[in-house]
Amino acid sequence: MTETRFSSLRLVQFRSYGKAALELDGRPIVLTGQNGSGKTSILEAVSMFSPGRGMRRAVSDEMACRRNKVGWKVSAELVAGGRGWEVATWFPGSAGRRVEIEGKAARQVDLGRLLRVVWAVPAMDRLWSESGDGRRRFLDRLAMGFFPAHSEDVIAYEKAMRERNRLIRERRRVGAWMDGLEQQMAERGTAIARSRRRTIERLKAAGKESDSGFPSARLTVISPDGGNGNTEDPKELAEALKLGRHRDFAAGRTLVGPHRSDLLAVHETSGMEARNCSTGEQKALLLSIILANARAISEDCGGPPVMLLDEIAAHLDAGRRDRFFSEILRLKVQAWLTGTQSEYFNSLGLDTQWFEVSETNGLSTVVETKAPSRPLPQG
Ligand SMILES: Nc1ncnc2c1ncn2[C@@H]1O[C@H](COP(=O)(O)OP(=O)(O)OP(=O)(O)O)[C@@H](O)[C@H]1O
Ligand SMILES: [Mg+2]
Structure with a gap:
């Protein structure tokens, strides 16, 4: 099985981000931060690399940063099918959303052939x-x-x-x-x-x-x-x-x-x-x-999906949560996990890459932090 994962992600004028960049080393990703800091927006940006409207089912216009309202862009480096790919998708402010793979215009369905993105979001609780x-x-x-x-x-x-x-x-x-x-x-x-x-x-x-x-x-x-x-x-x-x-x-x-x-x-x-x-x-x-x-x-499908798991720790007791995390690690997927409390993810320890998300004056920033060095989970 070949790996499928993002090795970098860049956001421009997307939701509450002016500019943001994440360098990713292949481990699952934990994003923590207060309510409204910009965690879900990062997952949503990743979900734009899957055919359709993404995980919030928003129209392109809604995702443009309200400060400028001139459209938005998400670009990324991706590892899939044994090689690297440069992918980008953007909304120029009018007309439809564009997609580019390796610098060439592509369709949303072409993204679906490169990688699969699956998600679980709080709205699915209902x-x-x-x-x-x-x-x-x-x-x-x-x-x-x-x-x-x-x-x-x-x-x-x-x-x-x-x-x-x-x-x-x-x-x-x-x-x-x-x-x-x-x-x-x-x-x-x-x-x-x-x-x-x-x-x-x-x-x-x-x-x-x-x-x-x-x-x-x-x-x-x-x-x-x-x-x-x-x-x-x-x-x-x-x-x-x-x-x-x-x-x-x-x-x-x-x-x-x-x-x-x-x-x-x-x-x-x-x-x-x-x-x-x-x-x-x-x-x-x-x-x-x-x-x-x-x-x-x-x-x-020749490789694992990328998994976006927005606030999945809520409602799960500690036992279920740890079993879920162990399964994620076993599946070798690039999972993107969010939560307001970092304690939820402590058992994932050094097996994950951690980022802290914060917001000032309506603008979000994301920085890499040290993962807690707790003993690795069993199994
Ligand atoms: N188009 C936009 N332009 C600017 N800001 C936006 C836009 N759309 C949403 N926001 C704001 O972006 C902020 C971050 O939202 P996001 O959903 O990413 O937060 P979150 O960290 O997931 O919060 P929570 O823990 O409550 O789920 C919110 O304050 C939201 O109101
Ligand atoms: Mg959220």
Whole structure:
């Protein structure tokens, strides 16, 4: 397995940073600092090297430092596939976000081929208790890591569905047009269902290999009312859409298809559905999925992912936290960990590179500090 990691990171006019630079030696990274100091912003900057809007799902404009509002840039040196790469992504202040790999214009999907970035952020603490949208997005991001075509399928499916919904809202009963859209939805929608199912199977296999002691989640994709929205047979989905037209005209939107699927998680040992689990158990379930995902990516994609773990120590007791950290070290991933309290990370000791983040007058700075020289964790 080759390594995948950042060896440097530079931020310009990004969020609360005017300019910042981090030189990274390959060990996992611990960022500590007070609330609002700029820890998450650094992780977000790293997440811009993954297709999509990054881990806060922000629009490009929001990330420009408010002092100047002239856009932003994040550049980095990356080690992947056995060699070094210069990568950069920036927002010039208008038009879209740009990407450059080795000084040449590239697309966001090209970044996805170079490296995979997975993250766990505090907003995901509500993943199991909120509506299905967040869980579906979570599952789709996992699927995109294994099946790059999944994102194109999702985009094409949603585009066709928006068009179908528009016809429905405008009460236009144009048969041939509707047939065509439903055919596109059937083809893309069944591809989506297939890659979601395969992703779950892959995670299950990877979860079994783990000896982290983390509770695993039994995952299933479900359809509302037990409908056939998750079918992998394009004919069946096309028929279901056609049959549903009358009902969809009454509802004003499409009621069958993988856009309504949900991810059900059950705590393997207690048999409890995730939404009824305790806060700490919910966090542990999420982290067990993230760890299984990292393990599967390492095995399938030629190198480990980069992991962004924003405030993951909160809600975990000391035992769970240390088991989680041991697993991170075993997986040999470049993990980026944040927290307000450095004590959480003491057991990681010299195995990690430490940075202190601070803020003065709305501007953030980041400096490398000495990691505590505690005994190395067992295992
Ligand atoms: N576009 C922007 N320009 C300037 N500052 C911004 C911008 N967007 C957010 N900020 C500010 O940047 C600061 C750092 O935010 P960040 O989320 O990185 O902090 P944090 O260290 O993760 O804090 P916490 O511990 O509370 O999670 C915050 O004060 C926030 O209000
Ligand atoms: Mg934060």
